[in-house]
Amino acid sequence: MKEPVYAAAREAIDERAHQSLSDLETLAGINSGSRNIAGVTAMSDAAAALFTGLGAECTRETLPQWERVDDDGEAVAEPLGPLVRLRRHVPGAPSVLLVGHTDTVFPADHPFQQVWREGERLRGPGVADLKGGLVVMRDALRALEESELAGRIGWEVLLNPDEEIGSPGSAPALDEAARRHDLGLVFEPSLPDGTLAGARRGSGNWTAVFHGRAAHAGREHHLGRNAVVAAARFIARIDALNGVRDGVTVNPAFVRGGGPTNVVPDRAVVRLNVRVTSTADGDWVAREIEAARREVDAPPGYVVTLHGGFSRPPKPMTPALETLFEAVRRCGEAVGEEVSWQATGGCCDGNNLAAAGLPNVDTLGVVGGGIHSADEYMEIPSLGRRAALVATLLLGLARGDIDWPNVRETGTEEG
Ligand SMILES: [Zn+2]
Structure with missing residues (x-):
C-alpha cells in the first residue's frame, strides 16, 4: 500500500485536521440524550449535513415508539429520534456498511454540557462516544470519494438515535442493512490505549x-x-x-x-x-x-x-472476523499505527451486525476514555489517525489490495 493514492488521502485528511476538530466541537455541543427527541433530531440533521457532498442519497426514517416498563412496573411507550441513512450504491460492486449513533447517555438536564480543549484532549459529552466517530467516518469516506477509486465500491452509512438504550427501534434496520453488505465498520471509540474490541459478550x-x-x-x-x-x-x-x-x-x-x-x-x-x-x-x-x-x-x-x-447477541471471533482484523492491522502498518484487539464484556451495534452474519470491526472511532461519565474525553490526534486508518482500508478494498472477508456471490443472474 505504497501507491500515491494512499499518501494523497492521508495528506488531504491532515490538511483538514482543524476543520474536522471544529466539526466535532459543533456536534458535541448539541445536547442529544437518547430520550431528548428534539436534541437527537437536531443532532441527526447536523450529522446528515456532515456527509453532504459525498454523492450519497440521504434519507431520514421515523422509528416506531419504544415500549418499556417504568420503575413502577407500568408499560409505557416513548418516541425515538429519526434514523439517518446515506447510501452510495454502486451496482454490482461489493459494499461496506458504516454504523454510528447520534444519541448520547446524557439526559437534557445533565450538568455535563460544555465542550473544551485541554492540551491534546477534547472534553465534552459524546466527543468519544460517538460523535468523534462520525467525523472519522466522514473524513475516511471523503478520502475515498475524492480519490480516483471513487465508484469502485458501494457504501451505506446508518446513524441510529437509540444505541445507548440498546437500539430498541433501530435493531430491524441494522439487521436488514447488515444482510445487504459485505463488511461492517462501526465507529464506537476504542479502548483508552487504542486497543480495538475483538469478541464481545x-x-x-x-x-x-x-x-x-x-x-x-x-x-x-x-x-x-x-x-x-x-x-x-x-x-x-x-x-x-x-x-x-x-x-x-x-x-x-x-x-x-x-x-x-x-x-x-x-x-x-x-x-x-x-x-x-x-x-x-x-x-x-x-x-x-x-x-x-x-x-x-x-x-x-x-x-x-x-x-x-x-x-x-454475542459477537464471537469468527474466521471472517479474524481476516478483517488482519486487514485492519495491515492498514495500521501502512499508516504507522499499531493495531491490536482484545475481547470485551461490553457490547454495541457490532453485536447486532454480527448476529445478521456481517463481519465487522466496531471500535474504529476515536481513541478516548471516561465514556458515559462527565470525565469523557477524546485524544485529538486520533481523529486524523483513525480517519487515515479507515481511509486506507476503504481504498485498499476499492483497489483490490485488501480481500473482502466474506465475498458476496455476484451476479450470474445479473449478468
Ligand atoms: Zn456508543
Whole structure:
C-alpha cells in the first residue's frame, strides 16, 4: 500500500485536521440524550449535513415508539429520534456498511454540557462516544470519494438515535442493512490505549414485576402476599446463577417496592442485566430466569410478569472476523499505527451486525476514555489517525489490495 493514492488521502485528511476538530466541537455541543427527541433530531440533521457532498442519497426514517416498563412496573411507550441513512450504491460492486449513533447517555438536564480543549484532549459529552466517530467516518469516506477509486465500491452509512438504550427501534434496520453488505465498520471509540474490541459478550435486560396482595401489617398480616419478599426470593435465585457456567454473569441491578411499614406491600419491580459469550448460554440463562419467575409466581396470591430479553447477541471471533482484523492491522502498518484487539464484556451495534452474519470491526472511532461519565474525553490526534486508518482500508478494498472477508456471490443472474 505504497501507491500515491494512499499518501494523497492521508495528506488531504491532515490538511483538514482543524476543520474536522471544529466539526466535532459543533456536534458535541448539541445536547442529544437518547430520550431528548428534539436534541437527537437536531443532532441527526447536523450529522446528515456532515456527509453532504459525498454523492450519497440521504434519507431520514421515523422509528416506531419504544415500549418499556417504568420503575413502577407500568408499560409505557416513548418516541425515538429519526434514523439517518446515506447510501452510495454502486451496482454490482461489493459494499461496506458504516454504523454510528447520534444519541448520547446524557439526559437534557445533565450538568455535563460544555465542550473544551485541554492540551491534546477534547472534553465534552459524546466527543468519544460517538460523535468523534462520525467525523472519522466522514473524513475516511471523503478520502475515498475524492480519490480516483471513487465508484469502485458501494457504501451505506446508518446513524441510529437509540444505541445507548440498546437500539430498541433501530435493531430491524441494522439487521436488514447488515444482510445487504459485505463488511461492517462501526465507529464506537476504542479502548483508552487504542486497543480495538475483538469478541464481545452478548447482553440482555429483563424487568420482573411482582404483584402480591396488600393487607394491614398488624390486623390482617396473614391475608397479605408480600411482593417485596417475592422479589427478594427471585433476586437470590437469579444471583445463584453466577458461577454456574463460565462466561455467564447476571446482575440484579435495580429494585423498587413497598411503602409504609404497616402495610404488606403488593408491588415490587426488579431489573437485571445478563452477559453471555454464546447463544447456547443465552438460551440457558433465559430458561433459568423464566424458571425463577414460575417458582415465585407459584404460591396462590402472587403474579409475576417478565419483560425483556437479549438485545445484543454475542459477537464471537469468527474466521471472517479474524481476516478483517488482519486487514485492519495491515492498514495500521501502512499508516504507522499499531493495531491490536482484545475481547470485551461490553457490547454495541457490532453485536447486532454480527448476529445478521456481517463481519465487522466496531471500535474504529476515536481513541478516548471516561465514556458515559462527565470525565469523557477524546485524544485529538486520533481523529486524523483513525480517519487515515479507515481511509486506507476503504481504498485498499476499492483497489483490490485488501480481500473482502466474506465475498458476496455476484451476479450470474445479473449478468
Ligand atoms: Zn456508543
